[in-house]
Amino acid sequence: MLLKTLAQISILTMASTLVIGCGGSGGSNGNNSASDTKYNLSLISAEEGKTGVIGKTVYSINLKDDDGIAVYGEIPTLKPMMAMNAGYSHSSPHSGCTETNNAGNSDCTVYFIMASAMNGESMGTWTVDIELEDAETLSFNPDVTMPMNETVRVNLKGVDDKVGDTPRIYNIFNSSAIANNGNRTIELFISSKETGMSFPALATNTTLSEGTDDVLSVDSVEVLVSTDKDATTWTTASTTGKGVWTANIENYTDTFYVKLSVNSETKMSGEFDYATFKKSEGMMMGMAAK
Numbered sequence: 001m002l003l004k005t006l007a008q009i010s011i012l013t014m015a016s017t018l019v020i021g022c023g024g025s026g027g028s029n030g031n032n033s034a035s036d037t038k039y040n041l042s043l044i045s046a047e048e049g050k051t052g053v054i055g056k057t058v059y060s061i062n063l064k065d066d067d068g069i070a071v072y073g074e075i076p077t078l079k080p081m082m083a084m085n086a087g088y089s090h091s092s093p094h095s096g097c098t099e100t101n102n103a104g105n106s107d108c109t110v111y112f113i114m115a116s117a118m119n120g121e122s123m124g125t126w127t128v129d130i131e132l133e134d135a136e137t138l139s140f141n142p143d144v145t146m147p148m149n150e151t152v153r154v155n156l157k158g159v160d161d162k163v164g165d166t167p168r169i170y171n172i173f174n175s176s177a178i179a180n181n182g183n184r185t186i187e188l189f190i191s192s193k194e195t196g197m198s199f200p201a202l203a204t205n206t207t208l209s210e211g212t213d214d215v216l217s218v219d220s221v222e223v224l225v226s227t228d229k230d231a232t233t234w235t236t237a238s239t240t241g242k243g244v245w246t247a248n249i250e251n252y253t254d255t256f257y258v259k260l261s262v263n264s265e266t267k268m269s270g271e272f273d274y275a276t277f278k279k280s281e282g283m284m285m286g287m288a289a290k
């Protein structure tokens with residue numbers, strides 16, 4: 001099955017190469033898109049583009065015009081894609097790029113869901129494309145690794161809320177700064193999964209799986225955080241409306257818990273109605289040694 005699919009792709013690639021070849025030899029095609037390029041996208045640090053982590057990864061980019069002058073007020077498009085060695089591709093949740101500022105700078109934020117390698121074995125290749133009309137696409141291949149200090153991602157799943165026959169997946173990413181005392185500001189990014197190519201940020205007044213049998217209009221979202229999974233009162237997180245949720249918690253030691261409900265249905269992690277985020281063994285041992 002896989003071999004057959006790959007063979008078909010090869011034939012398609014050959015066919016499209018031939019078409020391009022014909023057009024090129026004709027020499028009558030006056031549409032040279034390269035000559036229309038007005039803007040130049042670049043990474044502020046080329047080193048930054050070489051790596052990424054599971055969870056929040058920010059790439060800082062810069063936009064200039066052909067005269068080398070910073071361009072402000074433009075919002076580039078962010079497209080992360082992983083070509084799996086297994087023969088298929090998938091995207092990753094992201095919150096896009098900010099508007100370029102007076103210096104032409106913009107932050108593009110990806111929440112990677114998969115490492116480039118696991119147990120020393122390559123899983124595939126990530127490509128991050130940053131696009132803007134009238135600019136050549138900025139493309140780079142970060143090596144994505146798993147941070148080892150704390151849980152960074154937990155999936156909670158719908159019950160009656162499904163995509164096809166399977167429970168709808170909600171990715172909860174923890175991008176909080178590590179706390180050294182009992183007070184901690186928790187920052188979460190929550191996205192849902194429509195397909196392997198589409199992970200929209202979770203926010204009220206949005207529609208998931210639009211145009212399908214699984215369409216879900218998101219009328220209410222509640223995100224609760226606690227350091228005690230048996231607590232009767234949890235802290236309600238607040239949102240900026242773009243999938244980012246924050247909450248301040250007290251009495252934090254090494255673990256916090258997150259509950260999520262969408263349209264009053266509580267999302268589940270197996271039999272549990274909460275997600276668990278805890279420091280890794282290595283980090284707890286390291287801290288105890290100090």
Ligand SMILES: [Cu+2]
Nearest residue numbers: 082084114124
């Ligand atoms: Cu992958």
